[in-house]
Amino acid sequence: MGGFKKFLLRGNIVELAVAVIVGATFSGLVQALVTDLITPLIGALTGGRQPDFAKYSFTVNGSEFKYGDFLNHLLAFLIIAAVVYWLVITPMTRLVSLFERDQAATTKQCPDCLSEVPVEARRCAHCTVELVPQSEQP
Template sequence: MGKTKGMASEFKEFVLRGNVVDLAVGVIIGAAFQAIVNSLVKDIISPLIGVVTGGVDFSGKFVLLYEAPQGADVSTLEAAQALGPVFAYGSFITSIINFLIMALVIFLMVKAINSLHGKKQEAAPAVAKEKNCPYCLKPVDINATRCPYCTSQLDNQ
């Protein structure tokens, strides 16, 4: 029984560790973000690509991998899949477009966040915490009055 309680407390410690919670939050936000990107691709990018390519909608493009029965309706991807296997290359192209847009948006977000962090660091210059001893040139605390290496008396300037 002691082993079970030990394992339970270890599991609780693991789950409540900061990086596990951060990962869970990241996954949830990522799923919501993916829905936004999917909508962007489906509702905005794909129609624009369709206009450029003369009305082509990639999501419905497929190749039959079987011989369709005489008179069977294979005009849509769903109807063709109901009759047998199909090579749905249009869905694959749409997935690639989704991935590229997602990667671009994440890249731009990370770039913007990094530039904000860079500006914050430039705005607040770091205060020196150490100075070099003028006699032995070893680093000592900025508030030190005596060098711990050569024991020289230091002027606090």
């Protein structure tokens, strides 16, 4: 039982649980925004018969296709995807590129076989061609 307790109290599990809860709450908030504000506005602007997009549907051979509800979910997905991209992916990409730019190169490419070799290597380990170490280059 002690191992299970340690597993549950590890930082990653707790952080993941918090992220799932916040994500679910944010999803509900965006769904309410789309259902209660955006799609009724679109319905009003397009002169639809009903201000509620979720009720838009058509029937074929007795089967009802609720395309309005699908549009609500599609709009919510697009809003969530845009927020995740602009507030998570873009800043993380910039941060990672800043860290990578500041790091000194530890390897170089062999001019003969194009494999990765240490910067200070005098001979390629793959093709044994002689290399000039970076410290000896003019």
